[in-house]
Amino acid sequence: MIRSPRRILATRNIKIGSLLTQPSANERFASVVMPHLDDAYALARWLTGNGADAEDIVQEACLRALRGLDQYSGGNARAWILAITRNTAFTWMARNRPKALLVTEDIEALAPADGAPTPEEALIEKADAAAIERAIGALPPPFKVTLVLRDINGLSYREIAEITGVPLGTIMSRLARARGLLMAALGSQQNK
Amino acid sequence: MTAVDDILLTQAALDGELDAADMLDFEHRLAGNASLAAEYGRLKTLRDVMRRELVKPVAPQALRDRIARMAAPSPSITPRAPRAVPPWRAMAASAVLAAGLGSATTWLTLRASLQETTLAGTLIADHKRGLLSGQPFDIASSDRHTVKPWFATRFALAPKVLDFAAQGFPLAGGRIDVIGGAPTPVLIYRHNEHYISLTALPERAAPSQPAFNIEGYSVEVWRDGGTEYWAISDADPAALSKFRQLFEAASKTAPDKSD
Numbered sequence: 001m002i003r004s005p006r007r008i009l010a011t012r013n014i015k016i017g018s019l020l021t022q023p024s025a026n027e028r029f030a031s032v033v034m035p036h037l038d039d040a041y042a043l044a045r046w047l048t049g050n051g052a053d054a055e056d057i058v059q060e061a062c063l064r065a066l067r068g069l070d071q072y073s074g075g076n077a078r079a080w081i082l083a084i085t086r087n088t089a090f091t092w093m094a095r096n097r098p099k100a101l102l103v104t105e106d107i108e109a110l111a112p113a114d115g116a117p118t119p120e121e122a123l124i125e126k127a128d129a130a131a132i133e134r135a136i137g138a139l140p141p142p143f144k145v146t147l148v149l150r151d152i153n154g155l156s157y158r159e160i161a162e163i164t165g166v167p168l169g170t171i172m173s174r175l176a177r178a179r180g181l182l183m184a185a186l187g188s189q190q191n192k
Numbered sequence: 193m194t195a196v197d198d199i200l201l202t203q204a205a206l207d208g209e210l211d212a213a214d215m216l217d218f219e220h221r222l223a224g225n226a227s228l229a230a231e232y233g234r235l236k237t238l239r240d241v242m243r244r245e246l247v248k249p250v251a252p253q254a255l256r257d258r259i260a261r262m263a264a265p266s267p268s269i270t271p272r273a274p275r276a277v278p279p280w281r282a283m284a285a286s287a288v289l290a291a292g293l294g295s296a297t298t299w300l301t302l303r304a305s306l307q308e309t310t311l312a313g314t315l316i317a318d319h320k321r322g323l324l325s326g327q328p329f330d331i332a333s334s335d336r337h338t339v340k341p342w343f344a345t346r347f348a349l350a351p352k353v354l355d356f357a358a359q360g361f362p363l364a365g366g367r368i369d370v371i372g373g374a375p376t377p378v379l380i381y382r383h384n385e386h387y388i389s390l391t392a393l394p395e396r397a398a399p400s401q402p403a404f405n406i407e408g409y410s411v412e413v414w415r416d417g418g419t420e421y422w423a424i425s426d427a428d429p430a431a432l433s434k435f436r437q438l439f440e441a442a443s444k445t446a447p448d449k450s451d
Contacts, residue, residue, distance in 0.1 A: 025263075037251040041255065042248050051252070059262070060256065113208040121233050124238055150207065151239070175207075182238060183234055
């Protein structure tokens with residue numbers, strides 16, 4: 001009548017019908033995903049601009065991470081979960097806010113208009129949180145993701161390239177353009 | 193206007209992406225180039241202002257809890273279940289405990305032999321775990337006005353809390369077990385030197401079962417208004433049967449008051 005623990009485990013897993021496909025899935029989830037929940041939430045929060053939507057996205061992303069835990073082969077766990085969160089957020093926005101994703105211009109060429117005044121450092125210095133949030137909120141999504149991953153999540157260029165699947169050079173130019181747009185928004189009198 | 197490559201270089205310098213040699217080169221150029229220095233100043237100011245003004249959002253605790261529950265086949269909300277244990281240990285939550293008192297293998301053997309009647313097996317294991325730990329309840333109280341609110345704060349539908357001290361079954365307390373992945377209220381009664389674990393489960397399709405006996409534990413199952421009650425005890429079957437009759441009778445005459 002004595003059965004091995006593994007046999008019991010197999011029986012139990014079938015009974016629960018859970019998503020956990022291997023014995024250590026729960027433990028792996030706790031060590032791989034849970035430590036980066038704040039990062040995932042921060043990214044989703046900045047991309048959607050509100051906490052309730054961010055919670056939905058993070059929960060959905062974690063479910064995907066749980067299902068895909070088998071595919072995670074080690075390495076940068078934070079980059080892995082942030083990539084899933086980013087993808088989930090874009091899927092979510094495509095479903096719920098298609099307009100936010102519409103980009104009509106060639107975004108890679110997007111830059112402050114010629115002849116626009118050079119942003120003033122003193123004005124940028126005075127910017128408050130609300131103004132910065134507005135300016136970031138107005139960035140096209142690909143720029144916003146890049147900027148948030150760098151300046152809120154604090155990731156390296158290489159990690160951002162890995163997460164977004166975009167070449168390093170493009171990451172650098174997106175970041176530069178995003179910051180150029182922020183400086184233009186915060187550093188000119190007309191926006192005060 | 194600063195050339196695009198210079199902007200990228202300036203930005204990389206501020207983001208800490210340049211190695212020492214490139215950084216040295218950059219600093220030399222910065223010293224001799226006013227427009228590059230101005231760009232550097234603006235970018236640095238933007239970075240500093242963002243650091244000053246923006247707070248990185250923190251995932252709300254409720255979200256964190258929901259996700260932890262989602263990932264755990266046996267969630268970690270019971271105080272005695274360690275956080276994030278692997279499933280086999282979560283399932284056998286007290287293997288850890290049992291190992292301290294005897295042999296985990298013995299305990300697993302007990303579990304194995306109970307597989308045929310899985311729910312009863314789980315409930316008996318939980319009951320036994322309570323006894324092994326020397327602390328069969330999360331809240332110890334013979335006062336149902338203490339136990340009932342304790343459950344009410346933890347479950348949308350708190351179980352009926354009845355006391356049969358006068359009939360020889362005083363209420364001893366309550367605990368939360370995890371049955372099939374869901375936190376479940378359990379009431380503990382005392383009968384002489386024995387404990388009775390009374391688990392309240394949502395009613396299932398299966399008909400209520402007569403009394404039975406597994407591994408020396410008596411089991412009584414009955415239904416009451418959408419709730420399925422499982423009473424487990426090492427007291428003798430007649431005593432458990434009497435307990436059931438008392439509970440059913442009291443439940444009929446005294447519909448649960450929201451105390």
